[in-house]
Amino acid sequence: MRESLEKMLAKGVDNALLRFGLGKAWLDDGNGAEAAVHLQRCIEFDPKYSAAWKLLGKAHQLEGDLAGARQAWEQGLEAAKAHGDKQAEKxxxxxxxxxxxxx
Structure with missing residues (x-):
């Protein structure tokens, strides 16, 4: 799956959903650093994307960056509350x- 998303990005497609997919794929592969790059780009496209904030925190945590994880989750909580995303908030x-x- 990641390869097809990478091809789309290489062709010039770039949006929050694509970056979220790439971030999740890298996270699933255990590469928090690469996941964080894509998830950070995702929230630049859409700062209210609470699921991306949640995964960004996980990516930082995987890399041992607990301060980065905390910051992502705290910002994600704000996004989730503003967006009414109760599950991500919990x-x-x-x-x-x-x-x-x-x-």
């Missing part, structure tokens, strides 16, 4: 609580 609240517990 998930990111749990992630932040776990992060605090592990510090």
């Amino acid at each position: 998930e990111m609240t749990v992630f932040l609580k776990k992060l605090d517990k592990n510090l």
